[in-house]
Amino acid sequence: MQRLDIVNGVTEVEGIAEEKPAGAEEDEKKGVPAFWLNAMKNNEVLAEEIHSRFSTNTFPSWDRAQPMQILGHNGEMNTLRGNVNWMKAHEGLLKCKALGLSKDELKKLLPIVNANSSDSGAFDGVLEFLVQSEKSLPKAVMMMIPEAWKNDKNMDSQRKAFYEYYSALMEPWDGPALISCKYFPYRCIGSMRHQQGMRLDERIIPYL
Known part of the structure; x- marks a missing residue:
């Protein structure tokens, strides 16, 4: 498994980069991207948990x-x-x-x-x-x-x-x-x- 760097909350894979619209850099300082930048000092993913499941005994929300x-x-x-x-x-x-x-x-x-x-x-x-x-x-x-x-x-x-x-x-x-x-x-x-x-x-x- 390859170690992936996270840049502004987006995983960069094999050099694929997205074209950013004007003002996108300011928006990246808010929300989830900001969380990841604050949470990971070295911007590296060492472990992750993936879960896909609907609510069994309650209505999904x-x-x-x-x-x-x-x-x-x-x-x-x-x-x-x-x-x-x-x-x-x-x-x-x-x-x-x-x-x-x-x-x-x-x-x-x-x-x-x-x-x-x-x-x-x-x-x-x-x-x-x-x-x-x-x-x-x-x-x-x-x-x-x-x-x-x-x-x-x-x-x-x-x-x-x-x-x-x-x-x-x-x-x-x-x-x-x-x-x-x-x-x-x-x-x-x-x-x-x-x-x-x-x-x-x-x-x-x-x-x-």
């Missing part, structure tokens, strides 16, 4: 487009109603000793799950909440989508203890689901399937 803040999701969450209700119940138990926030200040962060979001958006909101609470991305995903650990005789005891501990703190989100995640502040990208493994994925690992 631009605010539900994927990928979201952290993930792209293929499938649907069959336990969505229960998960959303449990997160609502957990909100009353939130504390933040590190920042010393009062209960009134914590209320400004709520709700964790937007009532108008899709199942993917709900999952993304909870996942982002866990990551912002200083859980690593792999740990947060494992908390939300645990493996079938209870009767797995081949699973090592340390991993089984992890799932058993967090099963008391977080209710599992069950699919079918393939979750692809990225969190570039921590230089982390990955994907995982739910317990039944009914969603396939394809990974391309470029040589950089």
Whole structure:
């Protein structure tokens, strides 16, 4: 896979360049091109996530487009109603000793799950909440989508203890689901399937 430079938000491939109308340079300082120029200091793409999927349990709209803040999701969450209700119940138990926030200040962060979001958006909101609470991305995903650990005789005891501990703190989100995640502040990208493994994925690992 070839490394591509991004110039003003447009990928230049094999020397193909577009003719720019008058005043285009000023327009390029706004919107998406400006975002990319600010986000990438060296203007190089080292990794990218591509996702094409319509909303399964909700009517498609631009605010539900994927990928979201952290993930792209293929499938649907069959336990969505229960998960959303449990997160609502957990909100009353939130504390933040590190920042010393009062209960009134914590209320400004709520709700964790937007009532108008899709199942993917709900999952993304909870996942982002866990990551912002200083859980690593792999740990947060494992908390939300645990493996079938209870009767797995081949699973090592340390991993089984992890799932058993967090099963008391977080209710599992069950699919079918393939979750692809990225969190570039921590230089982390990955994907995982739910317990039944009914969603396939394809990974391309470029040589950089």
